[in-house]
Amino acid sequence: MSSAVRDARTGGRAAPLFGLPAVGVVALLLYVPFLWTTYVSFTDYDGLESPVWSGLTNYKAMFSDPDLIGALTNTLLWVVGMVTLPVALGLVIAVLTYGHRWGTWLRLPFLLPYAISGVAVGVIWGFVLQPDGALGQALGFFGLPGASTGWLQAGPGNTLMMIVAVTWQAAGVNALLFVVGLQSIPAEPLEAARLDGAEGFRLFAHHLWPQLRPITTVVIGLSIVGSLKTFDVVWVMTQGGPGTSSETLALSMYKETFVLNDYGQGAAIALFLSLVTFAASVLYLRYQLADGDSR
């Protein structure tokens, strides 16, 4: 036993060797770039000459440039859209399929789009939404208005339609998470509630929904973080256009940096996005940890 204790101490000394690769790769490829971007966000930098300190100029520009304010507004729209539509639909799908005899199978159509990349989702929905495309033709067939609407031609409609596209992609995975949440609800109190005559919506509102709070926090947290990063679908469907009408901050960052070579501005947008993402993550992690404590 004493040799085991000695070896365990050796383990303590060898431990850094096992931890080093992870720490090293994360430090070198994530933290160092992070610090560099932070620094560049306070400079004027075109990627060629040395960065020139410019204080808060880039940040001031971000909150006064109409294009970037537009991107900010769109990003907000994305956040609101993604914490409502796919979350609500996910919940509905989860509650409807949970405990259903063919639940796993009935959930499949909703899960399928989740396996598809944002790029492919953009390709499909760009096709559906093009003027006189699939949606227009369907509306026309049923004699509904809007048959020849250019769904992606003007803001904020284009952003809303893209939110619909991502809802199509994301509702299924939210449903899956809600099902996991439903599974963790103890069965006995529910049975008791049923015996007391609680059913349908009442059962849901008074017994299921309160117990789903922890998982709801997680789903909403993930939705916020995900929506702040929205890039692929927008890039594929509109490239942020027409003009800048459908740009999100994630896309503006890419454009400012790699198209307009304004590295400083791009970095400022990136840092702003990081701060908001970080705040959202901390908020929902705190909820989660608090929940973990109470268990």
Add this chain to the structure above:
Amino acid sequence: MKNTSSGSVRTVLLAVLGLIWLLPVYLLVVNAAKPVDGYNAATVWKPDGFSLFANFADAWDKAALGGTVLATTLYSVVAPVLAVLIGAAAGYAIVVLRLRRGFLWFVFIFGGTIFPLQMVLMPLFSGYASSGLYDTRLGMVVVYTAISVPFSAFVMRNFFTGIARSVFEAAIVDGGSLFRIFRSIYLPMAGSALAAIFILQATFVWNDLLLGLTLSQSDSVRPIMPALTGLQSTYGGAALPTVLAGGLLVSLPTVVLFLAAQRFFSRGLALGQF
């Protein structure tokens, strides 16, 4: 009685919603299968002919998918494998070997997931350009590995925390070296967790657009998603059925993987998010 009627309402509701959900997939498949010649944009809802494989081939050529498929396969296998091993080693160091200030190191590693990709893109681009990693397969593997490590370390730390300390003590008494204990006891035990991380990260790498767009450009290095966007943006050059066939083609691997590993996948998801 009441129960059965509410049950069938539920089924009908789900079936209708599910069918609506499948409409875009239907449109994708039907139109990706139409012959490019004589493609009629006014009848997208009706099937018309079957030249899916010709369109696959067309997309394959036009987007130079041959090189990118090979490259992307390489990235989405090698990077997650490396990340899983590196993450497991970190979890082993922190939990089993009780690395000093292990929790702080764990927070440091996991902190890597908090940055949006946007935050690291520009320096990676500059750094890659000056170090010769830009537009190389090695460079892509390195960056995808780095991105996948924090999540992997997170899951592995959680997993190893659930393993009794006595396993390690017994192995030490048996005289195993720390590396051997890691390789022949802890890694095999973690099989399901490793596989779950691998699947999630492989899907992430396969579906990545932003890193590929930023750090690569030639056909043999560029991952598949940027290549597909290239095909799409030349709408005039590539006909609609070709673009859709391309979209379908690049989705097949993840869809198949997802369907094959659905249970696994959801378990991994649960592991990762809680």
